[in-house]
Amino acid sequence: MSSHELKSGPLEYRTEQGQMNILGFWIFLGAEIVLFSTLFATYAVLFGRTADAPLPGELFEPGTVLIMTFLLLTSSFTCGISIHEMRRGSVKGLTTWLIITLLLGLGFLGFEIYEFIHYEHEGATLQSSAFWSSFFVLAGTHGLHVTLGIGWAILLLLQLAKRGLTPVTSRKVFIISLYWHFLDVVWIFIFTSVYLIGMVV
C-alpha cells in the first residue's frame, strides 16, 4: 500500500496501486476467457440439438449480424482513439470519443434486442431446445457484459467531468478500455463460430 508516484510513463501506471489494479484486471480477463470458453464449449456440444425448434440457418440474418459486427468493431476503434486522447492529456477528446464508443455500443445492443425478439416470434426461445438455450445464454452473456460496460463507462464519464484526469480516473478509463476490447474479441468469436458456422451448416 504505497502511495509513491512515478514521474514519467502513462498516468495510469504511475502509482503502485494503479499498476496493481491493471494487473488484477488482466487476471480477471483471464477468468473471463475461461467463462466464455465454457459457454462456447457448451454451445458447441449442444450444436444441432434443436428439437422441434427452427434451425439456426433458417433464422440467422447475415445483414443484421454484419451491422452488429461493424458497430462493435468500430466502437473498439473509437475506444482506442479515446485512450490515445487520454495519453495526450485531453479530457475533452477522451470524453468525446468515449461517448461515441458508447453510442456505437448502444446501437449494437439495440440490434441484439431486436434480433432476440425476432427469434422469439419465429419460435426459437430460451426454452425451446438445448441448442437455443445455449445460443441465448452465450450471446446474452456477451450482451449483458456490453450493457454493464455501458453503465460503468457512464459512471466514469461523470467522474471525469468532476475530477479531470488523475492517476485514478485514468486508470479506471484504461481498465474499461481493456474490458471493451475484450468484449470485441469475444464478439469476433461469436460472429465466426456461432453466426457464420450456423448459417452455412
Next chain:
Amino acid sequence: MQLDEFFVTGEPLIYAGMVSIALVTAATIFILTYFKKWGWLWREWLTTVDHKKIGIMYILSALAMLFRGGVDALMMRTQLAFPDMNFLNSQHYNEIFTTHGTVMIIFMAMPFLIGLMNVIVPLQIGARDVAFPALNALSFWSFLFGAMLFNISFVIGGSPDAGWTSYTPLAGAAMSPGPGQNFYLLGLQLSGIGTLATGINFMVTIIKMRAPGMKMFKMPIFTWSTLVTAFIIVFAFPILTVALALMTIDRIFGSQFFTLTGEGLPMMWANLFWMWGHPEVYIVILPAFGIFSEVIATFARKQLFGYKAMVWSMILIAGLSFLVWVHHFFTMGAGAFVNSVFSVSTMLIAVPTGVKIFNWLATLYKSKIQFTVANLWALAFIPSFVIGGVTGVMLGMAAADYQFHNSYFLVAHFHYVLIAGTVFACFAGLVYWYPKMFGHKLNEKIGKLSFWFFLIGFHVCFFPQYFVGLDGMPRRVFSIIPEWMPLNVISTVGAFGMGIGFVIFVYNIYYSFRYSEREKTGDSWDGRTLEWATPTPVPFYNFATVPHVEDHDAFLDMKKKGQTTFDEEKLEPIHMPSSTGQPFIMMGIMFIASFGLVFEWLWMAIAGLVGVLIMMGIRSFDYDDGFHVEVDEIKRTERSARRL
C-alpha cells in the same frame, strides 16, 4: 405460500435445530446488547479490511462449518452402524450426505485454508496488506453469506438432496422440485464470487508486493502454494460459475441444457462439474502441502529439502489437475480410448506428488525433530496421505474403477486424502500460527490428547471402509446388510473418536485463552520466515520498516545478522486503507437477491440485484484513499508491542 411450506416441518431433529438456532441467535443478540458491543462489532470486524482480521473471521467460520459438517457425519455414521437402524429415513439421509459433502468442501476446507493464507501470506512476503483490501473483505462476506444461505436450507425450504455433485437429471427441476437444489446453486454461486476475487487478489499481492529482494524463488513455500492455488482458482472457478448458472437457468427459467426433453445433455453437467471439481481438490490440497512444508522445515530445524523441486512439482500438479476430470465417471460409457487417456493422466499426478513426499522425508532425515503438536499433525499426514494416494492410483485405473466406482472404497479414499491432507493441515497450520494470531500458544498437552483421539479415530473410521467397499457396499445408501455390520460398527466408533478429538481441540482454545502464557517476542517457534519477524500482536500495518530479503528463510538470515523490522531511524509514515462497510452491505443485499431466486420470487431477486448495482455505483464514486500512520504513532505502537 403456506408457512409450513416455508419452514421445514415434521422432523424432531430439525425442530431441535430450529430451537438451537433461535437460542444461539437470541443469546448473541443479548450479549452484544448487554455489553454494548454492537459498535465494536461494526467498527472492528464487520467493516475491517485488515487481512489478519479477515483471516481470523474465515477460520472461525470454517471451524463452525466443520462442526456442522461433523454433526452431519456423525448422524450418518449413527444411521449406518446397524442394519435396519431407523435414526434417519432415506430422504433425510440423502439431504445429510449432500449438505455434509458440500459444507465440508466449499464452506469448511477452502475457507479454512483461505483464512490461513489471509493471515500469513502478506506477513510472509513482508507486505502491509493484500493488493485489494476492500475486495478481500468483499470475498469474505460473499463466502459467509453464501454459507449462511446454504445452511438455512435445513430449516427454511428444505435441504438439497442430490449429492454434493448434483448430477442431472436428478438435480433438475423435474426430479428435485422445490427450493432445496436452488439453495445449493445460489449458495455456491454467491460464495464463488468471493473465491474468484480471492484468487485474483492473492495473485497480484504475491506478484507485486513482495519485500525488496525477495525473488520468486526465494519466496516461502506456503506463499508459493498460495500463488499456485490462486492460479487454479482463477482458471477453474469460472467453469463452476457457468455450470451453476446453466442449471439455475434450467430450473428457474425452463431452459434445456441438462434436460432430455429439449435434447439437452445430462452428462454435460458431469463434465462441467468435474472440470471445476477436480482442480478444486487441488485447491484444497496444495495449500495444505505448503503448510506441511513450513511446519516440517521449522520443527526439523533444517532448510526444506529440494525447495525448487517442491515448487515445480506444485506447478506440474496444478497443470495436470485440469486434465484428469473424466476419471470421475469412467463407468459412464465414454469408451476405452477416452478412459485410457484420462487413466494415464490421472496416474501421472502421482509422480510430482511422490517427489514431494520424498522431499519431506529427506527434510526430516537426520534432523533433530521437535515433536510439537503442529509437527505431529504434519508427521501423521505423511503415511496417512500415502495410503490415500495409493488407493487413488488404484481408482485411477479405468478398468479397476468398474469395481470401485461409487463404493465405500471411494469414500475411504477421498476421506484419506481430504482429512489426512487438508484437515490435518488446517489443524497443523492453526496450531503453528496460533500465537501469531492470538498472542499465546495452544496448550501442547491438551493438543496432543486431541491429536491422538483424532488420528486414531480417523484410521479406525476410514480404514475399514476400504474393505467394506471391496465387499460391495455402495456409497450413499442409508441402510446396510448384516454382513457389512461389523466393519460399519468399527467405522462409527472411529467417527465418534474423531468427534471427541475435535471437542478437545475446541476446549483447548478456551483453556489456552484462559491459562496459556502470553507471547512476548512474536517469534514463538524460533521461526524461519518473515511472519515471525513481526511482534505479537501484529500491528495493523504489519511491518514498521520493511525488511530487505537476501536469502531463503529470510527471518533466520535476519536473526543471524542482528537485523529487525523496527529501525527507528528509517521510519516513514505508512499508508493504509480505511475501513469500509460497503463489502458487508453489498453482500448482504446479494444475499437477499439470492434468497429471492431460491424461492423463485423474481421481484425480490430483481430488487436485490438493483441494490447491488447501486452499491457498485457508490463504490465507483468512492475516492477514499486511506490514511497515513505517522512516525510517532508507529514508534509508540512498536515500543509497546516489542516491550522496549
